[in-house]
Amino acid sequence: MDRILIADDDAGIRGMLRDFLEDEGFDVDETDNSENVLGAIRADDPPALVLMDVRMPNKSGIEVLRELSDERGAQLPFIIMTAYGSANLAIEAMQLGAYDYITKPFDLDDVLLTIRRYIEHQNLLKRVAASSASQDRDPNDYIIGNSVAMQDVYKIIGRVARSNSTVLVSGETGTGKELVATVLHRNSGYSGGPLVKVNCAALPETLLESELFGHEKGSFTGALNQRKGRFEMAHKGTIFLDEVGEMTLATQKKLLRVLQEREFERVGGSVSVKVDTRVVAATNKNLGQEVREGRFREDLFYRLNVISIYLPPLRDRKEDIPLLVEHFLHKHRYASSSAPAKISSSAMELLIEHEWPGNVRELENIIERAVVLAQGTVITDEHLSFSSADQGHIIDIAQRVRAGATLIEIQQEVEKQMLMEALKQSEGDQVAAASSVGLELSQFQQRLYDYGRLDEREPHPV
Numbered sequence: 001m002d003r004i005l006i007a008d009d010d011a012g013i014r015g016m017l018r019d020f021l022e023d024e025g026f027d028v029d030e031t032d033n034s035e036n037v038l039g040a041i042r043a044d045d046p047p048a049l050v051l052m053d054v055r056m057p058n059k060s061g062i063e064v065l066r067e068l069s070d071e072r073g074a075q076l077p078f079i080i081m082t083a084y085g086s087a088n089l090a091i092e093a094m095q096l097g098a099y100d101y102i103t104k105p106f107d108l109d110d111v112l113l114t115i116r117r118y119i120e121h122q123n124l125l126k127r128v129a130a131s132s133a134s135q136d137r138d139p140n141d142y143i144i145g146n147s148v149a150m151q152d153v154y155k156i157i158g159r160v161a162r163s164n165s166t167v168l169v170s171g172e173t174g175t176g177k178e179l180v181a182t183v184l185h186r187n188s189g190y191s192g193g194p195l196v197k198v199n200c201a202a203l204p205e206t207l208l209e210s211e212l213f214g215h216e217k218g219s220f221t222g223a224l225n226q227r228k229g230r231f232e233m234a235h236k237g238t239i240f241l242d243e244v245g246e247m248t249l250a251t252q253k254k255l256l257r258v259l260q261e262r263e264f265e266r267v268g269g270s271v272s273v274k275v276d277t278r279v280v281a282a283t284n285k286n287l288g289q290e291v292r293e294g295r296f297r298e299d300l301f302y303r304l305n306v307i308s309i310y311l312p313p314l315r316d317r318k319e320d321i322p323l324l325v326e327h328f329l330h331k332h333r334y335a336s337s338s339a340p341a342k343i344s345s346s347a348m349e350l351l352i353e354h355e356w357p358g359n360v361r362e363l364e365n366i367i368e369r370a371v372v373l374a375q376g377t378v379i380t381d382e383h384l385s386f387s388s389a390d391q392g393h394i395i396d397i398a399q400r401v402r403a404g405a406t407l408i409e410i411q412q413e414v415e416k417q418m419l420m421e422a423l424k425q426s427e428g429d430q431v432a433a434a435s436s437v438g439l440e441l442s443q444f445q446q447r448l449y450d451y452g453r454l455d456e457r458e459p460h461p462v
Contacts, residue, residue: 002119003027007037007052007061008081017051020108021115034059041068047077049099049118051111054082054089062089065096072097077122079114081106094378100345114345120322143179144327144360145320149312153180160307161187166259168244168304169282171311174361177282178242180309185238190278193237196230201243209251213258215267229266231258231275238278244304245285245296252297259303279304286401314356314363321352324360328367334376341371343379350384355417416451419444 004026006014014030021028029047031037034056040047054061061080068076076097082089083104093101099118102111143150160167161184169177178197185195203211214229230239247255258264259279263272281304290296314321325348329340347370356362370383418437426432434444 002048003029004115005037005040005047005050005052006030007034007050007056008032009053009055009057013053013081017108017111020112024112026115033057034061034064037064038067041077048122049077049079049115051079051081051115054080054093062092062096065093065098069096077118079118091378091380094342094344099342117322117345117348121326143176143183144324145317146323147312147317147320149317150320153309153311156307156309157183157187160184162189163307164189164278165306166279166281166304167307167309168287169280169309169311170287171282171284172313172359173284174359175311175313176360177284177311178240180311181238181240181242181280181282184280185240185278188238188278190236190238194234195238195240196234197240197242198230199242201246205248205251208247209254210267212251213254213264213266214273216269218268226266229264231264231277232273234277235275236277238280241279241281243283244281245283245287245290249295249297252300256297256300256303259300289401314359318352321363322348324363325351325367328364329371332364332368332371334371334374338376341374341376341379343370344381347379347381347384350381353420354386412451415447419447419451423448 004021006017006021006028007030008014008017009032011032014032018028018030029040031040034052035058037050037052037056038059041050052061052064056064059067061078061082065076065078065080076099078093078098080089080093080098080101081104082093082101099121100114102114143153157180167181167184169180171177181197182195185191198208198211200208210227210229212229212231214227214232217224217226241255244255254264258275262276263274265272287296287301287305291298291301314324325343329343333340351363351366358365366384366386367379369385370379373383373385374380419433422433422437423430426436430444430448431441434441437444439447
């Protein structure tokens with residue numbers, strides 16, 4: 001059971017918080033003295049979290065944090081309570097190592113949410129640390145996520161990694177398909193060889209063929225020497241064909257032969273080159289639809305689609321966002337010697353609310369930029385900069401159809417975005433928002449609840 005220490009010189013506040021948190025299953029201690037807080041933190045069995053008022057007898061909350069920060073130089077298990085409008089004190093507290101702050105008067109449900117977020121934050125840190133310690137790998141190569149959808153991905157990877165079967169990884173741009181290829185390679189029987197990556201969308205057809213299969217000297221203007229292609233380089237290893245759906249039909253035919261016979265000729269050559277290579281392909285297109293419309297060879301599709309792995313978009317696994325944010329905060333430090341930046345609860349809420357058309361890649365870019373803007377300290381709302389296209393929540397209909405979305409799913413996505421935009425423009429006034437979209441208030445609230453944007457529980461005002 002998580003033990004929480006409530007530190008406040010107001011007995012009424014302490015009692016109310018204690019009763020509420022004990023009802024929620026926490027073990028709670030309380031004190032009205034900052035020296036007791038210092039003693040509790042320095043004890044052999046410190047509390048999991050301290051909920052502390054800024055204004056305390058003897059030493060203020062800021063002085064307590066400053067003293068502990070000098071001792072430990074890391075994030076401290078504190079949530080600070082401060083009077084409304086004391087923004088400077090709250091930011092200073094977070095810069096000194098506090099996890100977050102809440103303002104008085106507060107809502108008890110908001111307090112509970114912040115506490116649970118802290119506990120989850122600590123659990124995520126432990127999982128990331130355990131993962132880092134258990135495997136010697138590049139931090140850029142993590143696949144991050146504990147959602148049900150990602151657990152299904154891990155299970156498939158675990159089952160097929162050791163085989164030599166061809167794998168087709170599908171998913172929207174930015175979902176992490178290249179990371180899946182890396183994990184498959186490192187856990188396969190081909191891990192002793194190289195992982196060779198080819199972006200099929202980045203090269204024109206004439207260059208792509210030479211890039212894949214190599215060429216002989218003099219086979220075309222500028223071919224001054226014989227050159228090995230990527231398939232040959234990947235012998236006894238893995239070749240990753242990214243955006244394979246962008247290949248022309250002519251190149252698809254040549255790729256089919258390699259998959260069938262494990263041999264090919266270099267451009268301008270007549271001697272067959274045999275290779276033993278694991279093939280992992282990736283696409284952001286619906287290749288089944290591409291086959292039906294004549295843009296992709298059916299026989300190649302079945303050769304590639306021996307094992308299928310689908311990576312869900314970030315909007316469908318938002319419960320993974322806190323863990324991803326934690327990873328990117330560690331990856332993108334303000335300076336190599338800096339501690340990871342922190343992020344406020346309101347900034348995290350903005351990230352969770354965002355629809356992420358650019359998926360994990362977009363999230364990483366936003367976190368990297370925010371760390372710079374916050375100078376490696378505390379990321380708040382103003383440090384999060386979404387592009388104008390993102391702010392409009394533009395839905396790529398063509399992409400969604402290629403990904404197999406149904407008409408109902410797209411309609412629901414549009415409706416959800418419309419409701420949230422109405423709320424935003426009405427500054428949270430649900431009556432005005434409902435009127436602006438032609439709904440009764442009860443209908444508007446029911447839709448918000450259906451989309452997970454409204455909690456049916458009554459708040460506990462303080």
